[in-house]
Amino acid sequence: MTGYIIRRILQLLPVLLISSAGIWAMIYAVPGTPIGALVGENATPEQVQAAIQRVGLDQPMLVQFWAWLKSALVGDLGRSIFSRDPVFDLIMGRAPATLQLGLGATLVGLILGIPVAVLSALYPNSWLDRSLSGWSALALGVPTFWLGILLILLFSVELRWLPSASTYVSIFESPWGAIRNTFLPALTLGVYVSGIFARFLRASLLSEMKADYVRTARSKGLKERDVVGRHVFRNALLPFVTVVGLMMAAFIGGTVVTEAVFTYPGIGRLLIQAITQRDYPLIQGVILFILVVHVVINLMVDVLYAYIDPRIEYS
Amino acid sequence: MSEPVLSVRGLEVTFTGGGRPVPAVRGVDFDVYPNEVLGIVGESGSGKSVTSLAVTGLLPETAKVQGSIKLADVEVTTADREVLRQMRGQDVGMIFQDPTTTLNPVFTIGRQVTEGQVAHGQIPAGNARGRGIELLREVDIPDPTGRVVQYPHQFSGGMRQRAVIAMAMAGRPRLIIADEPTTALDVTVQAQVLSVLAKRQADTGAAVILITHDLGVIAEVAHRVAVMYGGRIVETGPVHEIFKRPQHPYTVGLLQSLPRIDAAEERLVPIRGQPPNPARLPTGCTFHPRCPIGRDRERCRTEDPALREVVEGHRSACHCVEEVAALLADTATPARAPATVAPQAAAAQAPLLAVDKLKVHFPIKAGILRRRVGWVRAVDGVSLTVNAGETVGLVGESGCGKTTTGRAIMGLIKATGGSVRFDGQEVTRLSPGELRKARRNMQYIFQDPYSSLNPIKTVGDIVAEPLHIHGIYEEMGGAKRIAELFELVGLPRTVLGRYPREFSGGQKQRIGIARALALQPRLLILDEPVAALDVSIQAQIINLLQDLQKELGLAYLFIAHDLSVVRHISDRVAVMYLGKIIEESEKTTLYETPVHPYTQSLLSAVPVPDPDARHTRRRIVLEGDIPNPSKPPPGCYFHPRCFRASDRCRVEEPAFTPYPGLPTRTACHHAGPLGASS
Ligand SMILES: Nc1ncnc2c1ncn2[C@@H]1O[C@H](COP(=O)(O)OP(=O)(O)OP(=O)(O)O)[C@@H](O)[C@H]1O
Ligand code: SF4
Ligand code: SF4
Ligand SMILES: [Mg+2]
Numbered sequence: 001m002t003g004y005i006i007r008r009i010l011q012l013l014p015v016l017l018i019s020s021a022g023i024w025a026m027i028y029a030v031p032g033t034p035i036g037a038l039v040g041e042n043a044t045p046e047q048v049q050a051a052i053q054r055v056g057l058d059q060p061m062l063v064q065f066w067a068w069l070k071s072a073l074v075g076d077l078g079r080s081i082f083s084r085d086p087v088f089d090l091i092m093g094r095a096p097a098t099l100q101l102g103l104g105a106t107l108v109g110l111i112l113g114i115p116v117a118v119l120s121a122l123y124p125n126s127w128l129d130r131s132l133s134g135w136s137a138l139a140l141g142v143p144t145f146w147l148g149i150l151l152i153l154l155f156s157v158e159l160r161w162l163p164s165a166s167t168y169v170s171i172f173e174s175p176w177g178a179i180r181n182t183f184l185p186a187l188t189l190g191v192y193v194s195g196i197f198a199r200f201l202r203a204s205l206l207s208e209m210k211a212d213y214v215r216t217a218r219s220k221g222l223k224e225r226d227v228v229g230r231h232v233f234r235n236a237l238l239p240f241v242t243v244v245g246l247m248m249a250a251f252i253g254g255t256v257v258t259e260a261v262f263t264y265p266g267i268g269r270l271l272i273q274a275i276t277q278r279d280y281p282l283i284q285g286v287i288l289f290i291l292v293v294h295v296v297i298n299l300m301v302d303v304l305y306a307y308i309d310p311r312i313e314y315s
Numbered sequence: 316m317s318e319p320v321l322s323v324r325g326l327e328v329t330f331t332g333g334g335r336p337v338p339a340v341r342g343v344d345f346d347v348y349p350n351e352v353l354g355i356v357g358e359s360g361s362g363k364s365v366t367s368l369a370v371t372g373l374l375p376e377t378a379k380v381q382g383s384i385k386l387a388d389v390e391v392t393t394a395d396r397e398v399l400r401q402m403r404g405q406d407v408g409m410i411f412q413d414p415t416t417t418l419n420p421v422f423t424i425g426r427q428v429t430e431g432q433v434a435h436g437q438i439p440a441g442n443a444r445g446r447g448i449e450l451l452r453e454v455d456i457p458d459p460t461g462r463v464v465q466y467p468h469q470f471s472g473g474m475r476q477r478a479v480i481a482m483a484m485a486g487r488p489r490l491i492i493a494d495e496p497t498t499a500l501d502v503t504v505q506a507q508v509l510s511v512l513a514k515r516q517a518d519t520g521a522a523v524i525l526i527t528h529d530l531g532v533i534a535e536v537a538h539r540v541a542v543m544y545g546g547r548i549v550e551t552g553p554v555h556e557i558f559k560r561p562q563h564p565y566t567v568g569l570l571q572s573l574p575r576i577d578a579a580e581e582r583l584v585p586i587r588g589q590p591p592n593p594a595r596l597p598t599g600c601t602f603h604p605r606c607p608i609g610r611d612r613e614r615c616r617t618e619d620p621a622l623r624e625v626v627e628g629h630r631s632a633c634h635c636v637e638e639v640a641a642l643l644a645d646t647a648t649p650a651r652a653p654a655t656v657a658p659q660a661a662a663a664q665a666p667l668l669a670v671d672k673l674k675v676h677f678p679i680k681a682g683i684l685r686r687r688v689g690w691v692r693a694v695d696g697v698s699l700t701v702n703a704g705e706t707v708g709l710v711g712e713s714g715c716g717k718t719t720t721g722r723a724i725m726g727l728i729k730a731t732g733g734s735v736r737f738d739g740q741e742v743t744r745l746s747p748g749e750l751r752k753a754r755r756n757m758q759y760i761f762q763d764p765y766s767s768l769n770p771i772k773t774v775g776d777i778v779a780e781p782l783h784i785h786g787i788y789e790e791m792g793g794a795k796r797i798a799e800l801f802e803l804v805g806l807p808r809t810v811l812g813r814y815p816r817e818f819s820g821g822q823k824q825r826i827g828i829a830r831a832l833a834l835q836p837r838l839l840i841l842d843e844p845v846a847a848l849d850v851s852i853q854a855q856i857i858n859l860l861q862d863l864q865k866e867l868g869l870a871y872l873f874i875a876h877d878l879s880v881v882r883h884i885s886d887r888v889a890v891m892y893l894g895k896i897i898e899e900s901e902k903t904t905l906y907e908t909p910v911h912p913y914t915q916s917l918l919s920a921v922p923v924p925d926p927d928a929r930h931t932r933r934r935i936v937l938e939g940d941i942p943n944p945s946k947p948p949p950g951c952y953f954h955p956r957c958f959r960a961s962d963r964c965r966v967e968e969p970a971f972t973p974y975p976g977l978p979t980r981t982a983c984h985h986a987g988p989l990g991a992s993s
Contacts, residue, residue, distance in 0.1 A: 212416035218373055219411075220431030220482065221404030224396075234421045309421055310466040 001306070008299050016291065020072070023287050024065050027280055033057065034081045034278035055081055068284065077288070078281035080274075087285035090270065095289070097168035098266040101189070101259075102251035104182050106244065108190025112139075113197030120198070121205035122228050132198070139195030148188040148261035155184060166262040185262045189255060193247050200243050204236040211235070237308055245301035252297070253290040319346035320489045320522040321370065325382035328365050332377040337594045339365040341546040342382070344622070347490065347522040354537030354554070355526045356569070358590045358849040362546040363526045367492045370524075371407055372399040387489055404431035408483030410512075412495040414475035418467040424451070425463035428482045437486055450481040453518070454511050471940040473504035477511050484515050491516070494526045501712035501876065503937045506920040509536060510936055528850065530573055531879075531922030534558055535929055542566050545591050545601030548622060552629030554926045560640070562631035564606045567642050570924065572854030574883035577923050579903065582861070583883070585854035589819050600634065607642060608635050665739065666700035667870050668724065668757075668838055673697045673733035675716075675723045679945055691945045693719040695894035696733070698971065701838065706864065706871040708885030708902075710878055712917075712941055716894040717874045721840045724872070725759050726750045737838070755785060758831035760824075762843035767827055768815040775801075775811035778830045785834065800829040803866075805859060821852035825859065832863070838870045845880060857884055878921050882906050890914050893944055893952045896971065900979035910974050910986040912957050933989070951984070959985045 039051045052058050056067070068078060077087040116136060120129040156164035162180055171178035208214070209232055217231045218224075254268025267286060274282035306312045328340040340362040347353045355363050368374045370384055372391050384391040387406040389398060403409075408431075411417045418427055425447030432438045438446050444463060451459035454477040467475055476496060483491055493512065497505035513536065516523055525537060533540055534554065541551040542565065550563035561567045568586035588605040591597060597604050599616045609615030614634050622632040633639065675694040678687040694716045701707045711717050722728045724735050726742055735742040742753055761767040768777055779797050782788040792799070798808045804825040815823060824844060831839055841860070845853040861884065863869060875881050881888055882902060889899040890913065898911040909915045916935040923932065937956050942948055951969050954960040963984055971982040 212411065212413065213419040215373060216409070216411060216417045216427075216479075216482075217419065217430075219371060219403055219409040220434065221400050221402070221486075222430065222434050223400065226434065231419050231422070235419070311420055311468045 001303070005299065005303065008302070012295055015295070016288070017069075019291055020069065020284070020288060021065065023284055024061075024068070027283055028061055030278075032278050034280065037277055038081060068281070072288075077285040080282045081279045082277055087281050090282065091267070091285055091289050094265060094267045094270050096170060097264065098252055098254060098268070100168070100171060100178065100182055101185055101255070101264060101266055102248055104186030105189035105193060105251050105255075106248045108186050109193035109197050109247065110244070112190060112194035114201065116194070116198040117201035117205060118229065118233070120202045121209065121232070122224065124206060133202075136195040136198040139191050140199075141195075142192070144188050144192055144255075145257050145261050147191060148185070148258055151184050151188060152261070164262075166264045168265050185255075185258050185264050188258050188261070189251060193251075196247065197240075197244065201236060201240050204239050205232055208232045208236045234308065238305065241301055241304050241308070245297045249294045249297040252293045254286075317349055319348050320387060321345075321347045321524075322385040323366075323370065323383070324385075326366065326369060326384060327379075327381040328362075328369050328374065329379045329381075330377055331379055335594060336379075338596070339378075339546055339593055340369065343543075343546075343548050345541055345548065345551065347524055349489065349522050350516070350520050351539065352516070352523045352525055352537045354533040354540045355524060355543060356528060356530060356533055356540065357543030358528060358851065360590060360593060361543040362593070363543055364494055366543075367409070367494050367524065367526055370490075370492060371403055371409060373403075401435070404486045404488065405435055405437075406488050407490045407492065408486065408488040410476075410479050410483045410491065410493040410496045413499045414472055414479055415467075415499070417479055418475060420467055423464050423466055424470065424478050427467075428463075428478060428485060431482065432485050435486060446485075450485055451478065453484075453515065454478070454481045455507075456481075471504075472500055473507055473940060476500060476504075476508050480508070480512055480515060484519060484521070487519050488521060490522045490524070492524045492526070495528070496525070497532065498527065498529070501941075502878070502920045503712065503916060504940070505532075505922075506934065506936050509922075512536075529922065530558075530569060530850070530924040534924045534926045535922040542569070545596055546593060547601070547632065549602065549633070550629075550631045551622070552626075556626070556629045558924065558926050560629075561643065562625045562629060562636055562639055563633050564608055564639055564642060565602050567639060568605070568607075569850055572851045573924055574854075574857065574879045575924065576879040576882055576906065576918070576921050577925065577928065580883065583854040583858055585858060586851035589821070589852070590849060600632075608638050609633075664703070667703045667738060668701040668872070669734075669736040670697060670699050670720075670724060671734045671736075673720065673723060673735060674731040675719050675728055676731045689945050692894050692947060693944060694723060695944075695947075696971075697891070697894070697896050698733075699889050699896060699899065701870050701872055703837065703870050704864070704868045705887070706873055706885045708881035708888040709872060709874045709891060710876065710881050710888060710917075711891035712876060714941060714944065715891045716944070717876075717891055718842055720891070721759065721842050721872065721874050725754065725757060725840060727759070751785075755834045756836050757838045757840065758834065758836040760827050760831050760839060760841045760844050762846055765820065765823065765847070768823055770815050773812050773814060774818070774826050777815070777826065778833055781830060781833045787834075791833075791835075796833075800833055803832065803863065804829045805855075819852075820848050821855060824848065824856055828856075828859070828863070832867070835867075836869070838872065840872045840874070842874045843876070844873075846875065846877065853880070860884065878918065890917065893942065893947055895952065895982065897953065897983070898979065898981040900977065904977055904979055908977060908979075908988050910977065910979060910988055911981045911983045912959050912985075913953050915989050916956075916958075951982075959983075961985065 034055070035048055035051050039047050056064060071078065075088065079086055080090060116132045120132045123129055152164045155162045162184055166181045166185055169177040169181045205228065214227060214232060217227045254266055254271055256268040256272055258264065259266040259268045267289065271286045274286060323343060323345050326340055326343040330337040330339055343366055345353065357363050369380055370386060370391065372394070374380065380392050382392065386402065389402050389406070391399065425444060428450050429438065429443040429447045432446065433440050433443055447463040448459045451462055456462055456474055456477055470478065496512070497508050500508060509532070527533060537554050539552065540554050540557040541548045542563065543549070544565050550557065550561065550566050557566060558570070561570060571584040572586055574583060586605050591601055599618050600609055600620050603609045603615040606615065620632045620634045622630045624630050625636055673694055674696055676690040676692050679689040679691060680687055697720050699707060709717050709720065719728060723730045726745070730743045737753060737757055740753060742750065745753060775797055778800055779788060782791055797811065801808055801811065806822065806825055818826065845856050848856060857880065860871070864871065873881060873884055885902050887900065888902050888905045889896045892913050898905065898909065898914045905914065906918065909918055916937045919933060919935045935958065939956050942955065948955050950966045951957070951964040954964040957964065961984065969982045969984045971980055974981050974986055
């Protein structure tokens with residue numbers, strides 16, 4: 001297994017290289033440069049020229065990319081055009097916050113979604129199933145910014161239990177502070193994703209219920225709860241973890257709207273800011289980070305697969 | 316007799332929901348006693364499985380159940396969920412058909428085998444491992460301690476089914492229901508599984524209901540038999556009575572459509588027509604449209620006969636029981652058609668098909684670079700000949716390379732080595748265009764009549780297709796030719812415009828045959844052409860194939876796993892094991908005097924539809940499973956399972972040579988008839 005993981009990581013390198021080139025090309029294809037914002041409206045042509053040279057935009061694109069790549073290979077992602085801070089530090093400043101929110105949201109989604117799916121599958125097409133399906137539809141249908149504002153109105157303005165503007169507090173430093181600050185945004189995203197989880201898992205459970213081994217399990221005299229909760233659930237989990245992985249990766253890649261509503265310091269807002277300012281190194285760095293997150297989560301999903309399904313062997 | 320374990324009275328099951336109600340079971344009565352095996356036979360759709368699911372209360376909610384099912388003091392039809400759950404596993408255990416899907420792939424065998432007992436509080440969860448080992452040992456699984464923590468995919472088919480038996484018997488239930496427990500298994504493995512089942516029954520004294528369509532298995536293990544047709548039991552009685560003095564025309568029909576491994580019959584007597592569709596059952600006696608006695612009788616058309624006792628313990632549902640015996644006598648001496656074809660006459664000339672040392676190896680690829688890490692030796696040196704107008708049977712267990720051989724001969728798969736000469740022409744080196752021409756004379760018929768016909772074309776177009784491909788549709792007579800082909804295979808011209816889904820399995824196989832005959836081939840390669848069909852339909856197709864051969868002078872290479880069918884249809888037979896032919900001979904010699912230990916074991920494992928043979932036949936139950944063809948054992952491939960293996964066998968591969976005194980060729984260092992040298 002370790003060998004497999006190492007090989008998978010090695011296979012990543014060409015993927016990252018090609019995607020970096022792609023991102024670079026895309027950034028340049030988008031009209032506009034950071035220079036205007038950098039030097040201000042009243043700058044003289046000389047000032048503009050100097051700024052262009054300072055940032056390195058006078059070089060041919062391939063040369064620029066090559067320079068970036070060389071330093072990226074040793075972990076230096078360059079500096080932000082505006083703040084002059086190292087891009088790596090900027091990202092690392094936001095990453096833990098984003099990670100905490102992403103994991104929190106996924107957790108809330110699972111806690112809400114799994115029981116809904118299991119109950120629905122236990123009594124398919126009953127009134128319970130129908131009301132739960134209605135609930136998932138609602139969770140999916142409500143826009144997150146709307147739900148976020150509602151939650152702020154309820155928990156912060158009315159009840160005054162939680163702060164309306166969230167800051168990042170690490171769960172390792174102050175668990176209580178972290179929960180207070182992350183709870184509302186995580187709940188907002190979690191409710192939404194629980195709708196996706198519940199629908200997907202219900203469908204997956206119901207299709208597994210038709211399998212022959214279910215009849216076998218029943219014929220042994222297992223309780224229906226165990227037939228569904230153990231035999232069926234474990235098999236239905238396989239396609240489900242893929243979806244959970246995808247959603248988690250999406251959250252960790254940043255959730256612009258929710259971060260904005262709660263003024264949460266996540267990667268999503270950093271990216272928006274970088275894009276509006278045409279802060280090329282920062283855009284490149286953040287997108288690279290999101291890519292790595294996706295790839296790592298994908299790898300985790302694969303490893304989880306092998307753990308859930310003994311037929312899968314990685315060697 | 317003691318109290319019955321199970322008592323079923325007036326059982327009716329109707330599926331509602333979606334269209335018209337389907338009466339799947341219509342008034343079934345039976346009892347099962349401790350230590351007894353009740354065999355239930357019947358063709359597909361006769362209600363066997365539905366009856367067994369009703370007994371365990373496992374039918375879906377769309378099923379309406381009426382009547383009474385009394386199982387160990389529980390009235391199943393009215394009991395609540397919890398009572399039924401307690402009953403399952405403790406009072407009744409079930410064994411299902413396909414061991415590849417009946418086990419949960421993500422849990423260990425040990426857990427699945429003991430789970431029922433844990434759920435019923437019979438053993439504490441902490442002792443499950445030990446109990447699992449014990450249970451696996453009881454069903455003769457080697458190395459139970461190592462095996463108990465393995466997963467189903469690490470078990471072979473036969474071992475999985477033994478694990479399922481262990482699971483069903485774990486809680487020592489008083490009744491075991493086995494629904495086609497060996498249908499998915501090879502004969503040698505079937506023999507192992509049946510003997511394990513019998514052993515466990517003897518240990519526990521359970522009652523067993525064995526559901527199968529295989530009359531051979533019934534004759535071998537059942538004490539009493541119930542024959543089902545159209546959702547009812549039409550005949551029931553002790554096994555000897557059923558086989559020796561059947562009292563219902565349907566039972567007689569089943570027995571007569573069965574090819575026998577223990578006799579050479581000229582011609583089968585099939586039951587006419589199709590099994591009924593439960594949604595549209597015939598009026599009166601449901602068998603009347605197919606019945607040789609009652610087909611035209613008013614009473615049979617209007618009045619459903621009751622199940623009445625004919626002799627003590629033997630009951631039949633037929634208005635005309637007295638006439639059934641005559642039916643039997645009638646065909647006891649079947650109008651033996653004189654053996655018209657004389658394949659020997661043709662043998663003097665060069666053979667039509669000559670296969671020499673044919674090899675097909677498939678690469679095994681692994682890793683990211685898909686490097687080749689080994690070879691699967693699917694076909695590893697096969698030599699055989701087929702003469703004009705002759706049938707050669709190719710038999711062997713699953714995975715031995717039969718189908719690959721057939722496909723390589725057709726040029727559908729590239730041969731790795733060896734030669735295939737058809738009509739003097741080397742086929743393996745032909746260009747694709749030449750190969751297509753050669754295929755006009757050589758056609759292939761597939762096993763599965765369901766998927767081999769294009770569903771969006773009319774059957775007329777399907778049969779005409781090969782003519783169009785070769786651009787000879789007009790030349791061969793166009794629409795008239797197509798109509799002739801349909802008549803040839805016994806289908807009316809009126810069906811030409813219909814689509815495949817409107818036909819039954821047997822009819823689809825007829826259409827497949829018509830398509831293969833369109834180009835007037837001289838050789839047909841038939842790959843398991845009757846394996847998917849019910850006995851009565853199988854007999855119809857076998858007869859058709861024999862008639863066509865006589866009429867058109869066709870040669871057949873008949874690939875099958877069913878040794879009885881092969882004996883019936885072939886002139887010569889070749890037996891394959893792990894990619895090689897290990898014995899080949901004239902049919903009667905091969906079946907009466909086999910000289911290779913594998914052929915001998917294979918033949919002894921085939922259940923014979925004669926309850927008397929149970930005690931007289933000698934059984935060789937092979938140990939173990941067929942080895943992996945990518946890692947064949949050294950020396951003789953068969954040595955790990957062979958009862959004659961010597962040190963020489965373990966190192967030296969035997970050559971395929973003529974056996975003195977018989978028209979046989981075999982590959983064995985110690986070949987010889989049974990009883991002579993072993
Ligand atoms: N869940 C179901 N819903 C509707 N009809 C059903 C259902 N299960 C079985 N049937 C119908 O009941 C009839 C009897 O089916 P059953 O499975 O008992 O046949 P069988 O004798 O076991 O046949 P086979 O040899 O093919 O297993 C069939 O026509 C089948 O289509
Ligand atoms: S009742 Fe009539 S139709 Fe039915 S089996 Fe007897 S003779 Fe045949
Ligand atoms: S060669 Fe030896 S091992 Fe092989 S079949 Fe003959 S006796 Fe058995
Ligand atoms: Mg069945």
